[in-house]
Amino acid sequence: MSTPCRRRLMRDFKRLQSDPPGGVSGAPCPDNIMLWNAVIFGPADTPFEDGTFKLVLQFDETYPNKPPTVKFISRMFHPNVYASGELCLDILQNRWSPTYDVAAILTSIQSLLHDPNPNSPANVEAATLYRENRKEYVRRVRETVEESWIG
Amino acid sequence: MTSEQQTTPTGKEASVDVSDEQILAFEQEVKDAEARERPLIGELEPLSALYSEYERGSPVFCEKIKALDREYQGFRRCRGDGNCFFRAFAFAWFESALSGDDTTLERIRQRLTATKQQLLDVGFDWVALEDFYDMTVELLEMVARQRGQTLTEAATLSNELRLGFVSEQGVYSNAAVVHLRMVASAYLRAHADDYLPFLELATSMDQYCAQHVEAFGRESEEIHIIALTKALRSIVNVVYLDGSTANDGRVSVHPFDGTENATDATPAITLLYRPGHYDILYNRTAA
Numbered sequence: 001m002s003t004p005c006r007r008r009l010m011r012d013f014k015r016l017q018s019d020p021p022g023g024v025s026g027a028p029c030p031d032n033i034m035l036w037n038a039v040i041f042g043p044a045d046t047p048f049e050d051g052t053f054k055l056v057l058q059f060d061e062t063y064p065n066k067p068p069t070v071k072f073i074s075r076m077f078h079p080n081v082y083a084s085g086e087l088c089l090d091i092l093q094n095r096w097s098p099t100y101d102v103a104a105i106l107t108s109i110q111s112l113l114h115d116p117n118p119n120s121p122a123n124v125e126a127a128t129l130y131r132e133n134r135k136e137y138v139r140r141v142r143e144t145v146e147e148s149w150i151g
Numbered sequence: 152m153t154s155e156q157q158t159t160p161t162g163k164e165a166s167v168d169v170s171d172e173q174i175l176a177f178e179q180e181v182k183d184a185e186a187r188e189r190p191l192i193g194e195l196e197p198l199s200a201l202y203s204e205y206e207r208g209s210p211v212f213c214e215k216i217k218a219l220d221r222e223y224q225g226f227r228r229c230r231g232d233g234n235c236f237f238r239a240f241a242f243a244w245f246e247s248a249l250s251g252d253d254t255t256l257e258r259i260r261q262r263l264t265a266t267k268q269q270l271l272d273v274g275f276d277w278v279a280l281e282d283f284y285d286m287t288v289e290l291l292e293m294v295a296r297q298r299g300q301t302l303t304e305a306a307t308l309s310n311e312l313r314l315g316f317v318s319e320q321g322v323y324s325n326a327a328v329v330h331l332r333m334v335a336s337a338y339l340r341a342h343a344d345d346y347l348p349f350l351e352l353a354t355s356m357d358q359y360c361a362q363h364v365e366a367f368g369r370e371s372e373e374i375h376i377i378a379l380t381k382a383l384r385s386i387v388n389v390v391y392l393d394g395s396t397a398n399d400g401r402v403s404v405h406p407f408d409g410t411e412n413a414t415d416a417t418p419a420i421t422l423l424y425r426p427g428h429y430d431i432l433y434n435r436t437a438a
Contacts, residue, residue: 004322008282015278065325065367090362093175097365098329099279120171 005061009033012102024106026057034059036068036102040110042145047138048113051145055085055109057102064098067091070105074148077140079116079127087112088122182368185231191321192242192313193228195306195433201226211394215402219390219423219432226423227431233368234328235429236375237335239422240387241287241327242316243431247418249294249308256295258417262383263291266334269382273337280333286326290315329367335378336360342381346374370427373407380409386419393426 009028016026026038036057042048054073060066070092072085080088091100091108100108121127129137198220205212227242229235248259270280293315297308316324339346343356353359363369364378380387387407395403410416421432 004319011282019278061320088171093172094178094369095362095366097332097361097367098325099283099333099365101279104279 003061005059005063006033008064009059009102015101016103019103021103021107023110024103026055026102026106038102038106040106040113042148043110043114046114047141048145051148053113053148055106057105064101067093067096067100068105070109075144077123077126077137077144078113079118079121079123079130080112081126082122086122088120182232189228189230190317191230191232191238191324192316194313195225195227195309197225198223209394211396211400212392214400215392218402219392222435223421224433224435226433229428229430231428233370234325236371236422237328237331237379238316238324239429239431240379240420241290241324241331242312243420243422244383244385244417245291245294246309246312247420248291249298249312251418255417256298258415260291260295262385262417263288266330266337266382269337269341270333273340275333275337280330283326283330283333286323287330290323290327325367331379332365332367334382335375336364338378338382339364339374346378349374371429376407377409380407382409383417384410384415385417386410388419388421389424389429390421390432391424393424 010033013028013033023041023043024038026036029035029037036059038055038057040053040055042051042053052074053076056071056073058069058071060068070087070089072081072087074085076085082088087109089108089112091097092105116127116130118127118130126137126140129140198216202213202216202220205216227239229239229242244259248256251259267284270284271277294312297311339360340356347353347356347359350356350359353363363372364375376387376389379385386409389405389407391403391405397403406419421434423430423432
């Protein structure tokens with residue numbers, strides 16, 4: 001059935017294919033357009049470099065008036081990612097605008113890898129290490145990068 | 152509350168730590184609850200309907216409502232989902248195109264189509280915005296097609312417009328809300344030097360707009376009204392219904408006039424403001 005939400009998701013998919021932003025990719029499941037798999041490649045010059053981090057995006061009929069639920073499947077070590085893989089990112093919560101499409105969501109998450117916000121920690125250990133022991137923080141992140149190649 | 156929490160024996164200390172996520176979830180729950188019981192745009196109601204809500208409450212409110220009842224024909228409630236200012240504006244603006252003369256319709260159409268260039272001028276990505284613009288224009292054209300009919304049926308036509316606003320879970324009026332938010336944002340970005348000094352907590356206009364203007368469901372403040380009326384060169388009169396006893400307890404009206412010269416003005420829109428919320432008000436003279 002074609003609903004505004006589904007039509008919009010088809011457009012998002014076409015846009016992601018025809019004009020893909022660097023370092024991210026995503027596609028709906030073949031049998032369920034409301035469920036997307038995505039990959040974010042760790043940005044260069046960050047501890048996440050070379051990582052291939054997998055996520056799922058779950059949409060419901062309120063999209064694009066409400067954001068999808070976004071979750072990392074790959075294990076992450078990041079100040080703003082919970083142990084469950086859920087993210088603490090303003091545009092996915094109270095700063096959402098329906099003008100954000102899937103490409104914009106994925107690039108925002110990519111830039112979150114670049115610029116963690118240790119002031120609103122979802123992972124207190126990662127936030128503390130990020131502030132106080134950058135070397136150990138990098139080491140822990142590198143572990144997840146290596147895991148991301150296998151998982 | 153989950154069933155697990157309900158069956159927990161009392162006496163255990165309750166956690167006082169409330170996470171940001173819980174606060175956000177609670178705010179969302181309040182908005183969702185409002186959404187379930189209030190349509191996006193309501194029927195025209197007499198102000199006496201509002202009076203009964205305050206009858207046992209503040210006498211200041213009651214006196215003010217009585218005064219409003221003498222001056223205004225009625226009001227239309229808008230859902231308090233954080234978008235009420237933009238949705239109320241969109242509805243009242245299109246309704247004035249519906250009941251106004253050809254010049255009014257043409258001016259509103261011209262103001263609306265001019266917004267495309269305003270958005271492009273500040274560098275917005277059109278691909279992300281065109282759907283919302285297109286649907287808003289479509290909504291206005293729906294209004295334009297209905298105008299040929301006899302205007303004695305104005306109330307019926309308004310009702311059809313209302314259906315357009317609430318149908319398909321409000322897809323069209325949500326698009327109009329998104330579009331007008333972007334228009335207000337574009338105006339503020341283009342005039343950042345004039346307005347940034349008034350925004351105490353904002354570090355940059357881009358940040359302020361992304362967080363407070365473009366974000367769907369963020370409540371509007373005066374700056375949103377100023378930006379939108381300037382961008383669309385329209386007039387909004389905000390009638391304040393609050394507990395203030397200043398001004399001898401009379402209702403105060405704040406005009407926001409975004410026109411540059413009065414000769415090409417579109418009909419003024421009147422909104423009823425109660426702290427935190429906007430509804431649409433109707434003068435006695437014009438329906």
